[in-house]
Amino acid sequence: xxxxxxxxxxxxxxxxxxxxxxxxxxxxxxxxxxxxxxxxxxxxxxxxxxxxxxxxxxxxxxxxxxxxxxxxxxxxxxxxxxxxxxxxxxxxxxxxxxxxxxxxxxxxxxxxxxxxxxxxxxxxxxxxxxxxxxxxxxxxxxxxx
Numbered sequence: 001x002x003x004x005x006x007x008x009x010x011x012x013x014x015x016x017x018x019x020x021x022x023x024x025x026x027x028x029x030x031x032x033x034x035x036x037x038x039x040x041x042x043x044x045x046x047x048x049x050x051x052x053x054x055x056x057x058x059x060x061x062x063x064x065x066x067x068x069x070x071x072x073x074x075x076x077x078x079x080x081x082x083x084x085x086x087x088x089x090x091x092x093x094x095x096x097x098x099x100x101x102x103x104x105x106x107x108x109x110x111x112x113x114x115x116x117x118x119x120x121x122x123x124x125x126x127x128x129x130x131x132x133x134x135x136x137x138x139x140x141x142x143x144x145x
Contacts, residue, residue, distance in 0.1 A: 001064055003028045004049070004080070010057035011048035017056055018044055029123075050082035051075040077107070089143050091136025095127055098135045 002025045009022035019041050026032050034042045047053040049060060051072030060068040062080045070078075090098055099120060103113045121128035124145045130138065 002026060002061075003030070003063060005061040006049065006058070007060075008058035009045070009048060009055065009060060011044060011053050011055050013044075013053065015054075015056075019048065022058070046082045049075075050080060052082060083144055085144075089135045089138075091134065093135055094131065095133055095135050095138070096131035099127070099131075 004024065004026040006022055006024040009019055010017055011019045022045055034045060036042050044053055048055050051070060051074070055068045058068070059066065062075070062078060065078065067075050067078065067080065090101070093101070099117055100113055103116055108116050126142060127145055130142070135143065
């Protein structure tokens with residue numbers, strides 16, 4: 001089963017469609033890039049998948065569950081997140097502190113945080129190497145991880 005399945009996605013702003021028939025499949029542990037020129041719909045696609053833009057048609061399944069009618073908060077709690085270009089970090093905190101703070105803000109119980117951080121480090125091993133480094137000294141790409 002695919003982790004993310006998108007079929008004939010249509011989405012838009014204030015009822016005006018701007019995406020027409022997007023199809024996408026992402027397998028577990030697969031890394032995917034969405035490329036295109038300015039105005040091609042990359043950000044709108046990501047915002048629609050994360051519930052921040054209204055889906056006007058089509059189907060979206062994440063981890064086997066239909067999410068096309070769920071709220072952005074519900075989608076985020078299921079684990080599908082849109083990380084916008086802005087960094088949103090606390091530059092004076094260490095990477096480990098930043099990740100623990102994010103876990104707490106996401107409602108991860110303190111007793112489960114170490115396990116969740118291990119999962120993050122499996123996907124982003126570079127962060128595991130930098131847990132004691134000040135977040136503000138990371139490169140732009142590392143900050144977005």
